Amino acid sequence: MAQRLGILALRRASASLRTATEAGPFRLPASQISLVGTFNGTRLLHTQSPKRSNASQGEASNPAMAFPCLDALETRSANLEARSLSSGPEPAYTVGVTETFHCTDPILLDWGGVLPEFDIAYETWGRMNADRSNVILLHTGLSASSHAHSTESNSQPGWWEKFIGPGGCLDTDKYFVICTNVIGGCFGSTGPSSIDPADGQKYATRFPILTMEDMVRAQFKLLEHLGVEKLYASVGSSMGGMQSLAAGVLFPSKVGRIISISGCARSHPYSIAMRHTQRQVLMMDPNWNRGFYYGKVPPHAGMKLAREIATVTYRSGPEWEQRFGRRRADPSKPPALCPDFLIETYLDHAGEKFCLTYDPNSLLYVSKAMDLFDLGHKNQQVAAQRRAEREELIQSGSPPRVSDVSCSLTLPDLPYVEQTDSESQMDESIKSLPADSRPPADLIAGLAQLRDIPTLVMGVASDILFPAWQQREVANALRLAGNRNVNHVELSEEQSMFGHDTFLLDLKNVGGNVKNFLG
Numbered sequence: 001m002a003q004r005l006g007i008l009a010l011r012r013a014s015a016s017l018r019t020a021t022e023a024g025p026f027r028l029p030a031s032q033i034s035l036v037g038t039f040n041g042t043r044l045l046h047t048q049s050p051k052r053s054n055a056s057q058g059e060a061s062n063p064a065m066a067f068p069c070l071d072a073l074e075t076r077s078a079n080l081e082a083r084s085l086s087s088g089p090e091p092a093y094t095v096g097v098t099e100t101f102h103c104t105d106p107i108l109l110d111w112g113g114v115l116p117e118f119d120i121a122y123e124t125w126g127r128m129n130a131d132r133s134n135v136i137l138l139h140t141g142l143s144a145s146s147h148a149h150s151t152e153s154n155s156q157p158g159w160w161e162k163f164i165g166p167g168g169c170l171d172t173d174k175y176f177v178i179c180t181n182v183i184g185g186c187f188g189s190t191g192p193s194s195i196d197p198a199d200g201q202k203y204a205t206r207f208p209i210l211t212m213e214d215m216v217r218a219q220f221k222l223l224e225h226l227g228v229e230k231l232y233a234s235v236g237s238s239m240g241g242m243q244s245l246a247a248g249v250l251f252p253s254k255v256g257r258i259i260s261i262s263g264c265a266r267s268h269p270y271s272i273a274m275r276h277t278q279r280q281v282l283m284m285d286p287n288w289n290r291g292f293y294y295g296k297v298p299p300h301a302g303m304k305l306a307r308e309i310a311t312v313t314y315r316s317g318p319e320w321e322q323r324f325g326r327r328r329a330d331p332s333k334p335p336a337l338c339p340d341f342l343i344e345t346y347l348d349h350a351g352e353k354f355c356l357t358y359d360p361n362s363l364l365y366v367s368k369a370m371d372l373f374d375l376g377h378k379n380q381q382v383a384a385q386r387r388a389e390r391e392e393l394i395q396s397g398s399p400p401r402v403s404d405v406s407c408s409l410t411l412p413d414l415p416y417v418e419q420t421d422s423e424s425q426m427d428e429s430i431k432s433l434p435a436d437s438r439p440p441a442d443l444i445a446g447l448a449q450l451r452d453i454p455t456l457v458m459g460v461a462s463d464i465l466f467p468a469w470q471q472r473e474v475a476n477a478l479r480l481a482g483n484r485n486v487n488h489v490e491l492s493e494e495q496s497m498f499g500h501d502t503f504l505l506d507l508k509n510v511g512g513n514v515k516n517f518l519g
Contacts, residue, residue: 099124103222107218120219122146123146124178133232134174139180141239146179164177193361205364233518265446278310279368282364291361306351314500328340329345448481454487456487472488
């Protein structure tokens with residue numbers, strides 16, 4: 001009760017502050033706003049400091065700061081609000097023509113949710129051979145679509161354009177390559193922006209929590225539809241590297257080879273923390289409206305900030321030192337609180353490009369699925385038991401109640417208290433690790449299903465989001481699980497300084513190793 005009263009008091013205080021702000025001296029009259037130019041196609045407004053009514057107090061010591069970055073956000077909001085209500089102000093997130101597999105069978109999800117039916121958007125390159133034995137499933141990163149390479153229907157370059165094609169590392173003269181948009185996404189596959197067939201309304205945040213394994217199960221429904229009994233290879237980078245491992249764990253008899261680039265077998269606290277921060281700035285955008293922004297102004301400011309935070313983790317310090325250094329965009333002008341250094345303008349541009357091209361709810365759901373990823377044996381057992389209980393309920397004719405799968409999370413009454421004795425709080429499995437960082441027994445057991453699958457694991461020394469030790473952990477765990485065909489490659493900073501994004505940029509080292517491994 002005390003916690004609820006505290007929350008109500010906080011809400012009242014916020015509302016009072018908002019009312020006072022809107023009614024008080026913070027609102028500038030139109031006479032004090034002037035047009036000074038444009039920024040990324042939107043109007044920039046310059047605000048003049050209000051003159052004091054009491055002349056005896058004199059003028060301000062300094063002029064008010066101009067904020068063109070905030071003016072741009074406000075102008076974009078106004079432009080979005082002015083769009084036709086018939087189409088809704090939120091953009092269409094599709095990126096071109098795809099093929100679509102519509103599955104009418106319900107899919108039970110790891111955390112108890114159900115999709116009564118779902119779509120998988122996918123694209124293909126090359127030709128499937130007669131016995132369907134040359135199929136490669138390519139898994140995407142968090143925000144990528146199925147458009148990994150240009151097609152006859154969509155000539156725009158794909159996100160792995162140089163890696164796919166005749167004679168390429170994914171050689172379309174030899175292989176039939178399939179890439180899907182994951183469920184939970186917004187590029188044609190069923191996600192939060194899709195229609196719930198139960199009531200004809202968009203799912204929004206009524207969409208169920210997903211896992212990487214849920215996404216992979218949906219992909220294998222597509223493979224079943226296409227008559228593919230066994231993949232030649234499961235290939236992926238970043239989030240796709242996680243999925244490529246999950247595919248082997250879930251369907252070991254249906255995966256011939258695994259390639260996992262800049263991925264991991266379990267999410268690390270650092271990457272969870274960074275994705276949490278992105279989700280928080282997005283959810284704090286008033287336009288997010290707890291996920292029900294469809295038909296309204298989308299939370300573009302939160303999305304922009306989320307992408308800027310993500311971009312910090314995607315690229316590396318060494319690259320930025322060479323590319324930007326401490327240079328300012330215009331040294332002849334005084335410093336500003338809006339983007340001023342070149343690195344700031346780069347991050348601002350990255351956020352601007354992204355903020356209206358990906359569904360905010362998809363970012364929340366897919367990034368949370370990455371956080372939940374853990375191929376440890378214990379986690380797999382608990383998930384399997386939870387799924388079995390749900391399936392038994394469904395088969396008995398007593399499907400789970402909505403309340404059984406709804407979020408019942410409550411925040412702790414007391415804030416986190418820093419521990420003075422960190423050793424006493426350390427997880428027992430970590431304390432018992434030998435000096436050579438032997439992977440925990442739980443992870444070794446969890447990857448035992450991959451003991452007979454040849455696997456290429458690649459990492460990059462300059463990667464701060466999925467650091468190279470995580471790929472070493474995967475390779476070592478696989479070897480300790482009995483896999484005698486593990487190829488581990490780690491690119492040094494001298495070989496590649498592009499950080500996590502190396503898998504998108506380094507055709508020579510990444511592409512070369514992929515091609516050699518596939519044979």
